[in-house]
Amino acid sequence: MTVRELLLEAARTFSGSDTPFLDAVILLAHSLDVPKEKILAMLPEEACDVPASFFEMADRRRRGESIAHIRGFREFYGRTFLVNDDVLSPRQDTEILVEAVLEAGDMCASMPNASRPLKVLDLCTGTGAVAISIAAERPAWHITASDISLKALEAAQQNAHRLLALPSAVEFVASDLFSGILGQFDIIVSNPPYVPRAQAEQLISDGWKDPLVALDGGIDGMDFVRAIIAQASEFLYKNGVVLLEMDPSQVSEAVALFKQAGFCEIRIWKDLAGRERVAGGRYG
Known part of the structure; x- marks a missing residue:
């Protein structure tokens, strides 16, 4: 399974989101502690050693929890606010x-x-x-x-x-x-x-x-x-x-x-x- 396929599979379950694929990208980036741009560059690669935290966060997103509350922060007006x-x-x-x-x-x-x-x-x-x-x-x-x-x-x-x-x-x-x-x-x-x-x-x-x-x-x-x-x-x-x-x-x-x-x-x-x-x- 490629990174793209992994993300698409997760995104399909985020039925309440307007941006399901982006949500999946952000969660994988957060679990790997890398910028989301790096995840986008990895899309064709094999999805190896995916952290368990990604699947845990994806399940929380699937149940309706926001990306901000899952990560504990939200970007706003150029600054990062804890939530x-x-x-x-x-x-x-x-x-x-x-x-x-x-x-x-x-x-x-x-x-x-x-x-x-x-x-x-x-x-x-x-x-x-x-x-x-x-x-x-x-x-x-x-x-x-x-x-x-x-x-x-x-x-x-x-x-x-x-x-x-x-x-x-x-x-x-x-x-x-x-x-x-x-x-x-x-x-x-x-x-x-x-x-x-x-x-x-x-x-x-x-x-x-x-x-x-x-x-x-x-x-x-x-x-x-x-x-x-x-x-x-x-x-x-x-x-x-x-x-x-x-x-x-x-x-x-x-x-x-x-x-x-x-x-x-x-x-x-x-x-x-x-x-x-x-x-x-x-x-x-």
């Missing part, structure tokens, strides 16, 4: 949220009356991927990251210590949305739970290791989006911005909610597949 069963594994689409924050923040910082570092609040921070990426890209900004889960905050702090030259650049706060938040901010950003409850429960049943609390957005998935938009103005400086990630099917309702709450200059950002993924607006 575990207590946090949502950051998705590549969420990098668009970081881009939107940097774009909005740079515009705020360039205004004639900008006289202090920007203050950014990241709600539902999870692994800290968004907050830490922003802090790494804009070290002068003041970043606060919050989550209702203490275990998630522990994971986020661990990532901050690994990835930031000054880990204290991000202040971590235990908070159920705005309940523990003090002060005002120039930008409020969030990738909140937005999966409809029944779908979230099915994903967990199918083997997803992301915690239910990080997926479940209520009956229609919009509970947190609605709550953030409704409350955000109390925590924004004048002309402050809110930016939220959501499912493309939820964007039109979010835009309407932004308008009803008094936001203007409402914009939509598309993900890498061209789907509407982030909505935001300016208040005041």
